Amino acid sequence: MNEKIIEVCNLNFENVLTNISLEIFKGDFIAILGPNGGGKTTFVKLLLNILKQNAGEIKFYEDLKNKIGYIPQSATTVDTVFPATVDEIIRTAFSNKRFFFGKLSLEEKNYLDFLMQNFQIIDLKSKLFVELSGGQKQRVLIVRALANKPKLLILDEPDIGLDTVSQTKFIEKLNIINKENKTTIIFVTHHLGIIEKYITKKFYINGVLN
Amino acid sequence: MEIFQYEFMINAFIAGILIAILTSTLSLFVVVKRYAMLSDALAHISLLGVAIGFLFQVSTIVTAVIVSIIASVMIEYLRSYKKLYSDSMLSIFLSSALAVSVIIVSLSNSFNSSLFDYLFGSIVAVTSEDIFMIILFFILTIIFIIVYYQKLLLICFNEELAISSGVNVKLINLLFTALIGTLVAISIKIIGALLIGAIMIIPVVSAICLKKGFKTTWILSTIFSVLGVITGLVLSFYVSIPSGATIVIILLLIFIFTLIISKKTR
Numbered sequence: 387m388n389e390k391i392i393e394v395c396n397l398n399f400e401n402v403l404t405n406i407s408l409e410i411f412k413g414d415f416i417a418i419l420g421p422n423g424g425g426k427t428t429f430v431k432l433l434l435n436i437l438k439q440n441a442g443e444i445k446f447y448e449d450l451k452n453k454i455g456y457i458p459q460s461a462t463t464v465d466t467v468f469p470a471t472v473d474e475i476i477r478t479a480f481s482n483k484r485f486f487f488g489k490l491s492l493e494e495k496n497y498l499d500f501l502m503q504n505f506q507i508i509d510l511k512s513k514l515f516v517e518l519s520g521g522q523k524q525r526v527l528i529v530r531a532l533a534n535k536p537k538l539l540i541l542d543e544p545d546i547g548l549d550t551v552s553q554t555k556f557i558e559k560l561n562i563i564n565k566e567n568k569t570t571i572i573f574v575t576h577h578l579g580i581i582e583k584y585i586t587k588k589f590y591i592n593g594v595l596n
Numbered sequence: 597m598e599i600f601q602y603e604f605m606i607n608a609f610i611a612g613i614l615i616a617i618l619t620s621t622l623s624l625f626v627v628v629k630r631y632a633m634l635s636d637a638l639a640h641i642s643l644l645g646v647a648i649g650f651l652f653q654v655s656t657i658v659t660a661v662i663v664s665i666i667a668s669v670m671i672e673y674l675r676s677y678k679k680l681y682s683d684s685m686l687s688i689f690l691s692s693a694l695a696v697s698v699i700i701v702s703l704s705n706s707f708n709s710s711l712f713d714y715l716f717g718s719i720v721a722v723t724s725e726d727i728f729m730i731i732l733f734f735i736l737t738i739i740f741i742i743v744y745y746q747k748l749l750l751i752c753f754n755e756e757l758a759i760s761s762g763v764n765v766k767l768i769n770l771l772f773t774a775l776i777g778t779l780v781a782i783s784i785k786i787i788g789a790l791l792i793g794a795i796m797i798i799p800v801v802s803a804i805c806l807k808k809g810f811k812t813t814w815i816l817s818t819i820f821s822v823l824g825v826i827t828g829l830v831l832s833f834y835v836s837i838p839s840g841a842t843i844v845i846i847l848l849l850i851f852i853f854t855l856i857i858s859k860k861t862r
Contacts, residue, residue: 434760456760468628468753471809475753481746482762514807540760 388412390447391538391570392433397442402428406442408589410572412537415564415584418574420591426574427459429591430542433572450538452482455531457524459542459574466516472526473511476502479533494533501529505559521552528556532563539563542574557581599833607722608786608829608839614730615783616795616821618737620803622776623796624814627804628752634671634773636793637686638780641667641693643789645781646714647700656714657729660781667693668777672770717788717840729782737775744768749810788840798847799824802854820850 388411397406402425410416420426431437433444434456476498480490490498502508505525510518515526524544531539541560545553561584563569573581578588599605626634645663649656667689675682701711713721741748750758751765758765780792787795803817828843835842 431756434756436756436759451762454760456757458754458756458760467804469804469808469810469813470749470753474749474810478746478750478753478757479761481750481758512809514809517807 388414391450392447393445394433395443395445397429397432397444398440399425399428399432399437400440403432403591406591410570412448412570413564413568413586415561415571415581415586416573417578417581417585417588418572418591419578419588420576422576424592426576426591427542430540430572430574434540448537452534453537455534455536455539457527457531457541457544459546468514468516470515471512472507472515472518475515475526476530476533479530497535498529498533501532505529520546521549524556528559535567536569538570538572540572540574543576544573545575545579554580557584560584599830604722605829605833607724607727609826611722611727611730611786612825612829612839612843613822614734615779615786616799616825617818618730618734618779619783619796620799620817620821621737621741621814622772622779623800624803624810624817625748625752625772626776627797627800631682632793632797633683633686634668634776635780635796637671637690637693638664638668638777639784639789639792640690640697641777642781642784643711643714644693644697644700646711646784647697650710651700651704655725657726657782657785660784661729661778663693664777664781665774668773669770672773676766676769713788714784715788715790716838717784717786717791718838721785726782726785733778733782737779740771740775744771748772786839787843788838791840791844794844794847795821795824798844798851802847802851805851805854805858807858820847820854824850 390409391412392410394406394408394410398404406429418426418429428437432439434454477490480494499508502511505528507522507525507529510522510526515523518526528541528544531541539560545556557580560571560573560581564571564584573585575581578585623635626632642660642664645660646656648663649659652659671685671689674685747758747763747768750761750763751768755765780796783792783795799817799820800813802820803813806813806816808816824843824847827846829839831837831846832839832842
């Protein structure tokens with residue numbers, strides 16, 4: 387049996403979420419579903435400590451510090467003049483580990499190159515992030531999220547702006563990451579679509595969780 | 597060269613170049629955070645510190661730094677904890693600080709002309725004490741940037757990503773805002789409270805126009821800033837025009853130039 391990594395007990399947040407409880411196990415591929423404004427993003431932000439709950443508890447059974455990969459909904463709509471290259475954005479994944487002059491280890495460098503090749507962004511390395519298309523931005527963010535070899539990957543509506551072909555490829559890659567690395571994935575979406583055949587659990591949030 | 601035969605000009609060059617490097621370094625983060633009004637607000641708040649310094653006849657640079665740091669910490673607290681609109685809050689701080697300054701000045705009108713130096717900047721006003729403060733602050737800022745560069749970049753890119761990565765966003769934002777407050781307070785004597793916003797923002801925006809990566813933008817904005825200060829000081833010396841205003845005009849010309857270059861390369 388898989389080990390439990392997170393337990394959410396009677397979580398309440400303002401008038402958005404009421405008595406949310408669920409358990410997340412290692413290797414789960416979870417879909418969090420619900421209508422727009424139903425509280426899906428709020429739930430994820432509470433998990434990530436971006437927001438503080440009014441009541442309830444979130445228990446972590448494993449130390450996930452620096453081991454959570456996150457793709458927020460807002461990240462692809464970054465300021466149109468933000469002057470950072472794809473490489474600079476990806477390297478912020480290591481911001482907790484190193485100072486400005488710190489270099490990546492050879493292993494980290496090789497792994498980043500492998501990820502960038504796998505997600506077909508290696509040629510975009512020196513391009514400005516803001517100049518990329520929606521799909522390219524999404525791939526950069528997933529590489530950034532995977533750079534630290536996360537144990538938990540949280541994606542908040544990551545398929546918005548992707549065409550059907552890109553969506554399918556993206557979900558298939560997520561499935562490989564989930565199966566091969568035993569990475570737990572929480573996928574927030576308002577429609578199941580093609581992820582349905584890969585997920586192990588689905589939760590529906592509309593103020594309360596079913 | 598004649599210009600280097602005067603001690604006050606050597607002081608002005610040392611102070612000006614160090615401030616140019618500091619402003620372009622810290623302002624890059626200010627601009628990309630869309631917080632450009634902060635420098636202007638803190639400049640006016642620093643004036644309050646200067647007025648208090650004159651009133652109690654103590655070092656104006658020290659009182660300006662203290663008042664500016666207190667205000668910057670309050671601004672950051674209200675922005676991040678109380679979630680108040682940043683621009684509206686900055687306007688409130690700016691107007692209130694200016695109002696109190698004017699009252700202090702009118703109550704003891706003996707230092708009106710000295711305060712004028714702080715509004716528009718004066719190269720002859722730079723003392724050894726100022727240079728010492730600037731060098732001290734320069735070292736402090738370099739250490740801060742070496743330690744927090746990656747984290748600051750991530751915060752500017754996306755605060756939520758930074759929090760989820762375990763970055764102490766509130767602490768770094770607080771330290772950063774306090775640094776900006778100190779920078780503005782120690783710079784107004786040479787650049788002037790009314791012009792400090794320009795030297796902080798124009799070189800960065802000029803560099804951003806050239807659409808390069810973050811580090812290259814930083815290097816370019818530092819070059820523009822230093823170029824503006826050196827050219828401005830030389831011109832102000834030989835043509836006898838105010839230093840702060842001359843520096844701003846040079847920076848404006850650089851901005852127009854980069855704007856034209858960026859349109860041609862598009």
